[in-house]
Amino acid sequence: MGMMEGRWEEGFVTTTLEHAINWARQGSMWPMTFGLACCAIEMMATGAGRYDIDRFGAGAFRATPRQADLMIVAGTVNFKMADRVRRLYNQMPEPKFVIAMGACTCGGGPYYKYGYNVVKGVDLVVPVDVYVPGCPPRPEALLEGLMRIQDKVRAMKELTKGRPLNLPIPKRTGSVMLPDELVDPAKALEFQTQNKEKAKPAKA
Amino acid sequence: MSPADIIGILEERFGPAVTGKKLDTIDPWVVVDPGRLVEICTLLRDDSRLRFELLNCISGVDYLETDPKKAPKAGFEPHMEVVYHLSSFTHRHRFVLKLILPRWKDGIEGQLPELPSVSGVWATADWHERETYDLCGVMFTRHPDLRRILLAEDWEGYPLRKDYEYPLEYHGIRGR
Numbered sequence: 001m002g003m004m005e006g007r008w009e010e011g012f013v014t015t016t017l018e019h020a021i022n023w024a025r026q027g028s029m030w031p032m033t034f035g036l037a038c039c040a041i042e043m044m045a046t047g048a049g050r051y052d053i054d055r056f057g058a059g060a061f062r063a064t065p066r067q068a069d070l071m072i073v074a075g076t077v078n079f080k081m082a083d084r085v086r087r088l089y090n091q092m093p094e095p096k097f098v099i100a101m102g103a104c105t106c107g108g109g110p111y112y113k114y115g116y117n118v119v120k121g122v123d124l125v126v127p128v129d130v131y132v133p134g135c136p137p138r139p140e141a142l143l144e145g146l147m148r149i150q151d152k153v154r155a156m157k158e159l160t161k162g163r164p165l166n167l168p169i170p171k172r173t174g175s176v177m178l179p180d181e182l183v184d185p186a187k188a189l190e191f192q193t194q195n196k197e198k199a200k201p202a203k204a
Numbered sequence: 205m206s207p208a209d210i211i212g213i214l215e216e217r218f219g220p221a222v223t224g225k226k227l228d229t230i231d232p233w234v235v236v237d238p239g240r241l242v243e244i245c246t247l248l249r250d251d252s253r254l255r256f257e258l259l260n261c262i263s264g265v266d267y268l269e270t271d272p273k274k275a276p277k278a279g280f281e282p283h284m285e286v287v288y289h290l291s292s293f294t295h296r297h298r299f300v301l302k303l304i305l306p307r308w309k310d311g312i313e314g315q316l317p318e319l320p321s322v323s324g325v326w327a328t329a330d331w332h333e334r335e336t337y338d339l340c341g342v343m344f345t346r347h348p349d350l351r352r353i354l355l356a357e358d359w360e361g362y363p364l365r366k367d368y369e370y371p372l373e374y375h376g377i378r379g380r
Contacts, residue, residue, distance in 0.1 A: 079374040080356040116363045116370050117355060124377050179372045182380070 018157070025069075026153040027057040029097070029146065032068035032088070037075025039102040039136040051139040058146055065091040070149065071126070072142070076104040078117045082125045089126040097152070099145045100128045103135040110135070205253060205297055207232035213253065218244060224302075231289070233300035238319040241303065245325045248290060248299070256299060259322070260289040262332035264340030268307065268366040282307050284317055286342055305342065307365075321347035339364040 015023075031053075035043055046053045053059050062068045065088045077085055089098070100122050103109030108120035119125060129152060132145040181187040208227055211234055215222050221244065224235035236244050248256045265285040269278035288301040305317040316337075321344040323330040333344045334353040341362030344350055352359060361368050371379040 079359075079371075079377060079379075082377050083375055116368070119377055120380060177380075179378060182372065 022154050022156055025095075025156075026150040028060075029056075029058040029070045029149060029153070030060045030062050030068050031058055031070040031072050032065055032092070033061045033063050034071055034088070035074045036077060036081065037102075037104065039074035039104075042136040042139060043072055043074040043101065043142065046139040046142045051143065053143065053146065056143065056146055056150070065089070066093065068092055069095070070097045070099065070146075072099045072101050073105045073122045073126075073128075074101045074136075076109070076111065076115075077119045077122050077125065078115075079119060080117070082119050082122075085122065086125050095153075095156070097129045097149050098122075098126055099130045099132055099142070099149065101132045101142060101145070102137060103133060106131045106133055205295055207297075207299065210254060210297070210299055213251065214244065214247075217247060223304075231298065231300045233287075233302050235302045235304055238303050238305065241301075242320050242322060242325065244301070245288075245322045248301075249325055253295075255292045255294040256290040257293055258291040259326040259328045259332070260291055261287075262329060262336050263287040263289075264336040264342050264364065266307070266340060266365050270366050284340065284342060286319060286336065288322075309343075316341050316343035318343045318345050320345050321350075323347055338362070341365055 035041075045051060047059060047061060058070065065071075069092070071089060071092065073085065089096070100106050104111060104118065105122040105128075108115060108118055111118035112120060122128060130145045130148045132141050134141050137145075177188060177191055181191050211222070211225050211227070211232070214234060214236075218236070218240060221237040221240040222234050223237060226233055248254050263286070265287060267280050267285065268282045269275040284305040284307050286303045286305065288303075290299045290301065292298070303319055305319060307317065309315040309317050319342065321329065321333055323333060323344075324346075330348065331353060333347055334350060336342050337344060337347075337350055338352040338354050339362060351357065355363070356374075359374075360371070373379055
C-alpha cells in the first residue's frame with residue numbers, strides 16, 4: 001500500500017472488490033417472510049422495535065423468494081410443507097443461506113418420536129447453514145444466528161459467478177438411524193455400537 | 205330438558221335404532237344405529253323441544269389394544285366409535301351421540317367402515333367429517349367432497365388409528 005499512501009484525498013479508501021462485495025452483501029441479508037409455527041412469533045419480535053433486526057441490515061422481509069438471500073425456517077416443517085420449502089429454496093437466487101430456527105427445524109424437536117407428519121430436521125430437505133436451537137429461541141439467539149451467517153458471508157473467498165455453492169445435504173442428523181438400518185437388525189446393531197464408540201470420552 | 209328426556213324422545217320415535225345409553229356420566233350419551241343417523245340428526249335439529257342447532261364436534265375413536273398381553277384385559281372388543289357432540293342455543297342443553305362401527309368394513313383390512321354423512325343437516329359437519337376421514341379412516345357416504353383435509357393428498361394410512369405404522373419415507377424425505 002506504500003505507493004498509494006497519501007496520494008488521494010482524505011476519506012478515500014482502497015479495498016479489494018471481493019471484500020467490498022462481501023461487506024455489502026453481509027449488510028443487506030434480506031430474509032424471506034417464512035413463519036411456519038410459534039417460532040415465527042419470535043422472528044417477528046426480532047424484526048420489531050425492541051430487538052430490531054434492521055440494525056444488522058436484515059430487516060427487509062421479502063414476500064417472495066426471488067428477492068431474498070436468507071431463509072429463516074421458523075417453525076415445524078411437516079411433510080406436506082417440506083415440498084414447498086424445497087421449492088421456495090430452489091426459487092431463491094444464489095448465494096442463498098438458510099437458518100434452521102428452533103428445535104423442530106434442527107431435528108424434529110418435541111415431535112421427534114410421535115410426530116408422524118413432521119420432518120425430523122429441515123436439513124433433510126434443504127442445506128442448512130446455521131442452526132439456532134431453542135423452543136422457541138430468544139430473539140437474541142436469532143440475531144446471533146444472523147451474525148454467524150454474516151461471518152460466513154465475510155469469509156466467502158470466491159466470487160461465485162453463478163456457480164452453486166457446494167453445500168452438501170447432510171446424510172445423518174445426530175444419532176438417527178437411516179431407513180435401511182431400521183429395517184436390517186444387523187446394520188442397526190452396527191450403527192448403535194458405532195454410536196456408543198463415538199460417545200466414549202477421548203483418552204488422554 | 206334433561207338428557208333422560210331427550211333419550212326418551214329418541215326412544216319413543218326411533219325405538220330399536222337406539223341401541224345403548226349411559227346417563228350417569230358428565231356427558232350422557234346414546235348409541236344409535238348408523239343406518240338411521242340422518243333421520244335422528246334431523247329430528248334433533250328440528251324438533252321444537254330439542255333444537256340442537258350446533259354440532260360442536262365429530263370425533264373418531266379407535267378402540268384397539270395393540271399389546272397382545274393386555275388385549276384380554278382391555279375390556280372392549282376392537283372397534284371404532286364416532287362421537288357427535290351437540291348443543292342447543294335455544295334451550296341451552298347439550299347431548300352426545302355415539303356410533304359404533306367395525307374397524308374395517310366386512311372385516312377386510314383396508315375397507316373403511318361406512319356411515320352416512322350429516323353435512324346436509326349441519327353444514328359444520330362437512331369439514332369435521334373430512335378430518336375424521338383423514339385421521340381415523342372412516343368413510344362418510346354421500347359427503348359432498350370427501351378429501352383429506354390436513355395431511356397431503358397422497359398420504360397413506362390413517363395416523364390416529366392405533367395400528368398405524370409411521371412412514372419411513374415421504375417424497376424422498378426420510379421419516380425417522
